[in-house]
Amino acid sequence: MLLDKSFAIARSGELVIQCIEACIYQKIDKGLRLEGHGIIKINSVGSLYMEFVCLKSENFPFDFGGNDFPKDLFDPEQELFFECLTLDGEKIEANGFSLKITEFNTYRPFKFIVGFAEIYSQVPFNYPGQRKSFLCFEVNELSRVPKNKGNTTTSTLGGESWSFNQTVLKSDEFEISIIDHNEYVEVYANGDFEVDKLFQALIFYIGFASGTLPQAYAMSKRSGSKLTHYVRSIRNSIKSQAIPHPIPENVLINGLVDVKSHYDLFFNIWHVLNNHNVYFESTYSQWRRIFAAFNTESALSNLTISTSVEGILIDIFMPKLVEEARDTEYEKQKIEIIEKIKALEIDPTKRNTIIKQVAGWGNLYAAKALGMLVDKKLISTAEKKAWEKLRHAAAHPKFTPHTIERQIKEYHRVSSCINLFNKLVLNVYSYSGAQFEFGEVRQPKIVLHDLVNILGLEKQEAKNSVPMKPEIEKVEQAEPSRGVFVQKLKEIFSGLFK
The missing domain is CATH 2.30.110 (Pnp Oxidase; Chain A)
Structure with a gap:
């Protein structure tokens, strides 16, 4: 069955x-x-x-x-x-x-x-020749992966319909298809790959790019001669939830529909997962925290957004920036000071406390790391300041009158922090191309950002996709995000748009 x-x-x-x-x-x-x-x-x-x-x-x-x-x-x-x-x-x-x-x-x-x-059922499966892998799963959540292939569907009554509903991605390791049906998304892959890793990469790619949290309610996977079929528990309530997605599904650049940047994102996710697993685990887990927090009280979501930015900085960017921020002469002076403190005849507990404080002078911390990223033009000064204010307010809450002015201020801070988080994650995956920039009410901008190579990672590119002439009637730009940001931050927006 x-x-x-x-x-x-x-x-x-x-x-x-x-x-x-x-x-x-x-x-x-x-x-x-x-x-x-x-x-x-x-x-x-x-x-x-x-x-x-x-x-x-x-x-x-x-x-x-x-x-x-x-x-x-x-x-x-x-x-x-x-x-x-x-x-x-x-x-x-x-x-x-x-x-x-x-x-x-x-x-x-x-x-x-x-x-x-x-629950699962295993059956033997003999594949001739070299070891082959297979993965197939379905999710009920929305997919905003741009399509590059159309299909004809024949009904049981004999009628036919055509839709541009499939994405095909190819590499030396696999061929992937992502097919949007009316009420669900079907994903399958053939090739020679680690099945569980590819599943993780696809779930993150589809979810992050679409602003959804895909849940595979059924799955089949094969590694070598073992074929396993799964039916899985999911949370139906998540199917109706979404958060602002960071990049447009389709965008016109110089008269052409750019899909290559979107597909490059997946291949870079796959590369990072296989070669820098801590980077993948950090971005994936922090993104899931933000998704969960967006459907809770605004105070909790604000704290989660700001700490998720901090988590990615600590896990990924600060280890790369710390050597650049090191002041050798200053470190020598600290050592001299510590040696002098050790010679003081004072209470040992107090002496150790002072030494610990001196040892921490000049250390790299989140705000300083963000300042370095501002200097490198990865993020803006306004985004850094918004993060500092949101982080402080969320960590040290106090009563504030719920005025229109306060709602507007909080809206812009949250928008800037979302932009900041997205820029950090997209930079980890060497993304360059169109991004949403949230801030304007109901209508996010679409901006182009060149890659700022902070981490020194080699960029991977899709080999089977090129910019397309617009053969579909409507090219979606900001429309997919309209209302999503407003809906999910309803406490902030309440009263603004009645």
């Missing part, structure tokens, strides 16, 4: 898998073992769960207060595993979940609910 129908049933949420034999167990000695049957479904919020009917139990402790498994969530030896045999004769597995069972009587059949992050 997972092999033939996983994508369609996970997409609709109408998953029903009848398990005629099911087992939950631990691999440790005297570990829990529950045997029975049940039904796997997807609930209204997008989570996978099973109604498990237990017919037999082993090593189940009796406790009037209920039982939690595993007892220690941080002990890998206590991990829970699940296996079942379906009506179709398919073996389905899961692991890494937890249980809470409150039933008192376990000597007769009893029912409980178990939630899964994902």
Whole structure:
């Protein structure tokens, strides 16, 4: 069933898998073992769960207060595993979940609910010749990746329609297709690559460029001779959420539709992931924090935006800037001062405190690093000042009257910090091309920025895409972002646009 129908049933949420034999167990000695049957479904919020009917139990402790498994969530030896045999004769597995069972009587059949992050089914797959990889997944969130291929669709009634709905990206390692359907996006890749890494790169590329958080509700992947199919839990509420995306989907430059810059972004994400993994992990995690914060109170989102900028500076830029900022003569003077302090006959605790303070003189910190990036013309002085004010206000909150003037000031600060964050992330991935610059109400500007090579990374370029003549009726520019920034910062904007 997972092999033939996983994508369609996970997409609709109408998953029903009848398990005629099911087992939950631990691999440790005297570990829990529950045997029975049940039904796997997807609930209204997008989570996978099973109604498990237990017919037999082993090593189940009796406790009037209920039982939690595993007892220690941080002990890998206590991990829970699940296996079942379906009506179709398919073996389905899961692991890494937890249980809470409150039933008192376990000597007769009893029912409980178990939630899964994902379930999977593995089948052997023999591919002749060299090792090959395959990845296919679907997401319900919007994709703003520019298209470069059209397709004809034939209906069951015999009618045909044509749409410009596919993106094809090629390299020596893989060929990728990103296809926008009416209500979902289909992504697949063939070639010779690390499947999990390519999945990460595609999720970040599509999400960051589109202002969405893609959730793969179904996936198939193959590495060598093992083919695995997944159905995964998602959060349906995220499908309706979005944040301002940093670059336009299509933009006219000198009369041509530029898509190459957009595609270059993906190939540079892939290069950084494989060669500078800390850079990728930092930008990906900070971007996810901002996405989550945009759908909360503005005070929390402001703090998250400002600290995410600081996180990228600390992880990526400051290690590169620290040598440039080092003053050798000043460092020698600090050492001389510290040696003199050590000779003072004062309380050791106070002496150590003073030494620590002196040792920190002249160290590179976030605001100073931003100043260096201003000098290099990667960011503007206004963006640096906006970050300083937003960071201080979010970290040291105090009551401020909620006036129109205050809302406007906060709006511009947040806009500038979003621009700052986007510039830092895009610089990590050697992006040069059109960017959105937020600040004007409801209508962000589109600006062109040349690459400022701060990190010394080699830029990767898409080989299969060139600027296109505009063969589509409408070239989207700022329109995709209209209202998104306003909607997601509703506390700031309330009352401004009524």
